[in-house]
Amino acid sequence: MSEYLPLECSRAATDYQREWAKGLRRDITSGKSYAFVNADTPHELFHHMGMPIVTNQWWSAIIAAKQLSEFYFDYMESRGFHERLARYSSLPLIAELEGDTSRQPWGGLPTPSILCARQSADDHQKIFSLWAERTGAPLALLSSPAVPDPQPDWWRLARDDWETLYGSDRLDLMVAEFEVLIAQLEEITGRTFDRSSFASYMEAINEQERIFEEASALIAQAPRCPIRISEQMPNVMIPQWHRGSDWAISHAKRFRDELTERVQKGVAVVPDERIRMMWIGAGLWFDTGFYSAFEESHGAVFAWSMYLPFAADGYIREDKGDPLRTLAARVSAMNEQLHQPPWINAWMVEQARRYRIDVALMLIPEHDRFSGHGSLYAKQALEEAGVRVIEVWSDMVDPRQWDRDAMVAKVTPVLDDVLAEKN
């Protein structure tokens, strides 16, 4: 089997983020403010105000990738937090509470000027409130009333008919809460939110996500998968944390173009690809090497993870003349679309078909219930669509429940069966 060569742009993405983080530290040390925010909040408002953000889930993944999560979760329990609380969203808080910044990646984070979370999961406001208590930073909480009548094919409606999909009352409320947040940001930064240029900034984000959509289609339609999902993730998510910026758009193009070249040349993760798999859920951040575990043994490649296709379906929202409302449409159910039936089950089936998936591994974090909800509905829908589904009861950032050998042993017979059927 030939050696897998990573894309050149992958290193560029991680280098950029590392340099950005260093620059951020430098800026903060010299008095610049930054925000610590959850992934499903309106990053666009912070970016447009020129206020850097650190995303909770990204920072969590970084801590886990540094193999620090086990230490912090042990510490978490020693502080009196029980072991069944969510981990992905709380790992940065626990690192903050532990207090030794020298232990943290890149010397840890200074105190943010503002915290922002959306009440999509019940524990998010608890976690961010504890952070606010600890640091004294103000907390901006965005309401999250539910969509009472969720349409299964949300990704079709979300681009143009988002007013119908998400509900005018919910969008009205979210826009009103954006206005409050904007006023807070104006006060912190001393700058005025430039409403006249916000529409073009939002359009730049749409442009970026359309490029990712092309990249997703390339992988879905390629005879053989051209890159590992462990490379998809940084190439998508790092630009997403900087979405709409010149660098992010440029990087998205570079990523798409390298993919195009690979597909045209017939470069594949597994030259003799025989099985296509999807990884459902957040990344297995402490063991991303697992994603290549079945390439040699079964010609099985993980072709799909949510980050790339969600860039298009979760983000592209056509402007109807009010860019703040358009942003509300992007944000108001961002996380829910990945966890709530019928949204998650319908989207999984759609994606599995597009990517020609044979087997799905479904991460079910039982102690991060919001992320686990809807899993079995999605499993059932995928199985009805002909996809074999393997449940992975583990956590995105906590390795204590992860046994790679046991998981390989669980997946192997399923892949054997698929190969036997194909033969």
Add this chain to the structure above:
Amino acid sequence: MPKIDASSASDAARAELETAFAQRDRYLTGERTRVGIFGNGMPTALVEAAGACAVHVELAEVTTGGGSPIDVVIEPFLDASVSTFLNRFSRGEFADLQGIIFARDDAPALIAYQYAIEWVRQGRANSAVPPLFLWNLVHTDTEPTRHFNRVQADKLFGFFEAIGLRRPGPAQISAAIADEKMRAASLVKLSEAREQGVPAAQALRLRNAGRFMPAPKHGELLNAALSLIEKTPAAGRPRIGVIGSPLLSLKTYDMFDRLGVVTCDLQPWGDVWPGNFGDAKDLDELLVSTAADRSCHRIVPSEAYRQAILEATANAGCDVVICQLAQTDDTIGWEVPALAEAFSSRGTAFVNLGFRDPEPDEAWLADAAAAISAALGARQ
């Protein structure tokens, strides 16, 4: 143990309340159309104003492994009240309800709603399932949320009309609020009665019996049941506060009763229901007071939840505060260290009993009793 007076009227009222509690959502008043409610945070006065009786559906005795087809989509981390409800729902057990309303800001209720409507959407539900409605009230007090909450009330009234009830007018709403206030006064007496000898387990039953009958009837029955209560002040007995996950285990309350007097019961199925109506007189004020309910985990500002616990347990003069958690807890656990610290700093014993089943076994109860006794002993 002192008992409620044996007069026939009082006994009959108490018996009726005990029957309602025992039968829960199967208790039939025979008076009006019944509308199901799942979760705290939905003002039942609005259901009453529409001419129906609100009946809570989430307090049924927990059943697991019911063997219903819906079990295949129920993850093990769903709350027991949700999985029990979904099993019953899928079997058509709520066919006699005119509709069911789910409170979005009650965590189990939202999941119950989402899983139930998906089951219906997929065409897998019993054809007799009632219409479902999500009560999307936001627990924040700003002008935009007030407007949003008024819109939700309007949607609720549209739902009432769609299921054949009347659209409540101002007079009906005001009357229903007045009924709720009368009930609330009776419930205050019930809470106080714990200090006069009514066991906490019994108080729990008599309070929650009201989740299955009209508010005025509940208030009247409570007044009758409590009218001739023996006064046995609990002076000298340890004063207990209860916090944590929804708890309906009578054995657990019996254990609390053996160890002291529950003077403050803040778990979701304790004294916090049916909510505080304050000075509300009309719909707008009712919505504001409901949105300001500090027993809701989702209230903004977030610190209000913990502050409410600290204030209530202080006002109740608790010697010990007991925290107990459902196996599925993912919210209260975030408060525990700060609560422990706050209680410690003011000299109140705090006992976190940790996880327990909906109906804890004898070993858990014995361990819990020992832990509480030890904490109380350490104070002396």
